[in-house]
Amino acid sequence: xxxxxxxxxxxxxxxQSRRLSDFIVGPNTEALARVRKLAEGALxxxxxxxxxxxxxxxxxxLLQGACDLAATAGITIAYLPAARMPGPExxxxxxxxxxxxxxxxxxxxxxxxxxxxxxxxYQGLQQQAGRLLLASRHSAAAVRPLLPDLGSxxxxxxxxxxxxxxxSDLARLLRMYAARTGLALPDEVTGxxxxxxxxxxxxxxxxxxxxxxxxLARQRRLTVPFVKEVLHL
Numbered sequence: 001x002x003x004x005x006x007x008x009x010x011x012x013x014x015x016q017s018r019r020l021s022d023f024i025v026g027p028n029t030e031a032l033a034r035v036r037k038l039a040e041g042a043l044x045x046x047x048x049x050x051x052x053x054x055x056x057x058x059x060x061x062l063l064q065g066a067c068d069l070a071a072t073a074g075i076t077i078a079y080l081p082a083a084r085m086p087g088p089e090x091x092x093x094x095x096x097x098x099x100x101x102x103x104x105x106x107x108x109x110x111x112x113x114x115x116x117x118x119x120x121x122y123q124g125l126q127q128q129a130g131r132l133l134l135a136s137r138h139s140a141a142a143v144r145p146l147l148p149d150l151g152s153x154x155x156x157x158x159x160x161x162x163x164x165x166x167x168s169d170l171a172r173l174l175r176m177y178a179a180r181t182g183l184a185l186p187d188e189v190t191g192x193x194x195x196x197x198x199x200x201x202x203x204x205x206x207x208x209x210x211x212x213x214x215x216l217a218r219q220r221r222l223t224v225p226f227v228k229e230v231l232h233l
Contacts, residue, residue: 020065022176023058024201026169031062031160038131039066039099041075046125048132050140050154053162056202059135062162063101066133070099082107088117095124099131106136109145119150132157167194170204177205183212189222196233207231 020039025032031051037043051059060081067077075098080090082104094100100121108114125132136143140159145151165173171190178185185208197203214230215222227233 018061018064019068020062023061023065024165024169024173024176026165027163028058028160031162034158034160035062035066035133036069038133039069039075040073041070041098041131043131046129046131048122048125048153048157049134050157050159051133051135051162052137052139052159054137054164056200057162057164058201059162060103061201063103063133063135067099067101075099077101079103088113091117091121094121095130096128097125097130099133100125101133101135103135104137105134106138106143109143112146115145115147115150119147119153122150122153164199165201167199170194170199170201173201174204174208177208178212181208181212183208183215184221186222188224189227192224192227197231 020032020036023032034049035051038047038049051062053059064079067079070077076096077099078094078097079101080103082102085091102108102118105118108118122132124130134140134154134157139161140154140157143151143154145154171194174190174193175185193204193207197207211222211227211230214220215226220226
C-alpha cells in the first residue's frame with residue numbers, strides 16, 4: 001500500500017545508522033535479504049516475518065531499517081516498540097498500513113487485551129495484503145499466547161534467528177561508526193574495546209559515543225590509556 005505521506009511511529013527521529021544499508025550482516029544474510037524484500041514490497045500478498053535473538057542482536061536495527069526503506073518508496077509504515085506503547089489501542093487503525101514493524105512483541109503476549117488487538121491487526125493486514133514484521137527474544141514456536149488462534153498465526157510467520165557477529169565484523173562496525181562521526185579510531189583501541197567490553201553492538205556503540213564526547217570535550221585523541229580513564233576499565 002502506498003501513501004503520499006508515509007508515517008513513522010517513533011518517539012525520536014530514526015537514526016541514520018539504523019538503515020538496512022548500514023546493517024553489518026555477518027552470519028545473518030538470509031534474514032537481511034528477507035527483510036529487505038519485505039520492505040521493498042517484492043513479496044506478493046500478505047507476509048509475516050518473525051525475527052528472534054537476544055538483546056542487542058540487531059533486531060531493532062532491522063525493523064527500523066525496513067521502515068526507513070519502505071518509507072522512501074512511499075509505503076505507509078509504523079514502527080512500534082512494545083515497551084513504549086501506552087495500551088492496546090496503539091494498534092488500532094493500522095490494518096491498512098503497508099508495513100507494520102512490532103518490536104519486542106513477546107512483551108505483549110499473555111495479556112488478553114493486547115492479544116486481541118494483535119489478532120485484529122494480523123487479520124486486518126492479512127485482508128489488506130499488508131506486511132507484518134515482528135521481533136522477539138524467543139522463537140514464535142516458543143511463545144504461548146492466551147489465544148490459540150493467535151499462536152497458530154504467529155507460528156505461521158517465516159522465522160529467522162539472528163546470530164551474533166564475529167569479532168571481525170564487530171571491528172568493522174566500530175570503524176564504520178567512528179568514520180561517520182569523524183572520530184579517529186586506532187586499531188589498538190578497536191582491539192582493546194573488543195576484548196574489554198561485552199561483544200554486543202549496543203555496548204560497543206554506546207562506549208564509542210561516550211568516547212567521542214569525551215575526546216571532543218577534552219580535545220584528546222583516542223589512546224588505550226585515555227579509553228581506560230573515560231570508561232573506567
